[in-house]
Amino acid sequence: MENNIVKIVIAQKLKLFISALLILNTSQAMTQEHTPANRDDTPNSAVVVRDLSLQTETISEGLHVLIGKRAIGNVLVSIGEDGTFLIDDQFEASAPEIQRAIEELGGNTPTFIINSHYHHDHAGGNQPFGDIGAIIAAHDNARKLLERGTEIELLNLVVPPAPKSALPVITFAKEMKLHLNGNQLQLTHMPDAHTESDIIIHLIESNVIHVGDIWNYTGNYPFIDSGHGGSLAGMIEGQRAIADIADFNTVIVPGHGSLANKVELVSYTAILSEIYENLIEHAIQGDDLEAVIAAKPASKVHEFTTGIINEAMWLSVVYPKILESL
Numbered sequence: 001m002e003n004n005i006v007k008i009v010i011a012q013k014l015k016l017f018i019s020a021l022l023i024l025n026t027s028q029a030m031t032q033e034h035t036p037a038n039r040d041d042t043p044n045s046a047v048v049v050r051d052l053s054l055q056t057e058t059i060s061e062g063l064h065v066l067i068g069k070r071a072i073g074n075v076l077v078s079i080g081e082d083g084t085f086l087i088d089d090q091f092e093a094s095a096p097e098i099q100r101a102i103e104e105l106g107g108n109t110p111t112f113i114i115n116s117h118y119h120h121d122h123a124g125g126n127q128p129f130g131d132i133g134a135i136i137a138a139h140d141n142a143r144k145l146l147e148r149g150t151e152i153e154l155l156n157l158v159v160p161p162a163p164k165s166a167l168p169v170i171t172f173a174k175e176m177k178l179h180l181n182g183n184q185l186q187l188t189h190m191p192d193a194h195t196e197s198d199i200i201i202h203l204i205e206s207n208v209i210h211v212g213d214i215w216n217y218t219g220n221y222p223f224i225d226s227g228h229g230g231s232l233a234g235m236i237e238g239q240r241a242i243a244d245i246a247d248f249n250t251v252i253v254p255g256h257g258s259l260a261n262k263v264e265l266v267s268y269t270a271i272l273s274e275i276y277e278n279l280i281e282h283a284i285q286g287d288d289l290e291a292v293i294a295a296k297p298a299s300k301v302h303e304f305t306t307g308i309i310n311e312a313m314w315l316s317v318v319y320p321k322i323l324e325s326l
C-alpha cells in the first residue's frame, strides 16, 4: 500500500529528488527531506519542508501575498465581505502556517481556493483545506493531473493520485469569471506554457494578476514541465498575453519570487524570446541536443542561476519540443 502512495524512495537518489523539488519550488538551497521515516500515509506529505515560515506582503486593503522562505510558492490571500479566498496553497505541510498567517491578517479559514496549476508546491495544500470544506477551482487539466497522479521523469519526481478532497470541484477549459470580495476574477487558460494546466488570475478591480509559474521570477532557469504539456514557446506566449492585459500599475504575482510589474515581465520575456530564436536556428540547422548544449545558447543571452538546474538540463527539456514543432 505504501508503495502505491509514494512510488519510490531511493536513498541514492535523494539528492536528485531534493533537486527536483527545488526546481519546482525555489531558486536557492532549501532544506527538504523525502524519506520513509518522515512521511505519513497521505500523498502530499512526501515532502517535508523544514522552514515553512511565511512573510506577508500587503498589496492593498484585504489583499496580501504570503511569500515563503527561499521563494517557495506565492500564496495570494483575499480577505473581505465574502470571506477568505486563496490563490495557490503551497504544500500540504504549509497549511498550518498559511492558516496562522491568514488569522494574523484578520481572515478566517479559506472557503475558496484557486490553483494556478497542478504542481504540488501550488496545489499541495488542497487536501487539508479541502478536508475542512474549501471549494477548489482550477483548469480542467489540473484536476485531471491531480486525479491521475504524475511523474516528472527528468526530476525523478512522482506525485501519486490526490485524494478526493484535494480535487478541484469547479473546473473550466478556456476562461471563467468569479466574483469575490469586490473583485471580478478573470481566470484564463494559457495553453502549453509551464504545464498544460496553467491559468492566470486577473483581479480586475485590484489590478493584480497572479500568473503562477508561467513566470517564475527567481533568477533560475524557468522550469518547463514538458511531460505535461509545457513548452518554451507556450511560456513566452503566456507571458506576452499577461503583458497585454497588464498596465504599468498592475501588480504581477509570479509563482515564485518577489512581486513584480509589467516592465520587469516584458524584459524577462525578451530574454526568453532571444533564447528561443537561437534554439529555432539550431533546430533549422538540424543540430542535435548535444551540439546545442555545447553552443550554450541560453547562457550567451542571460546568466540564470544554475545552482540546481543547469543549462544542459534545461535544454534537454526545452529543445526536443522545439525540434518536434518544426
Ligand SMILES: [Zn+2]
Binding pocket: 024, 117, 119, 122, 194, 213, 255
Ligand atoms: Zn509549477
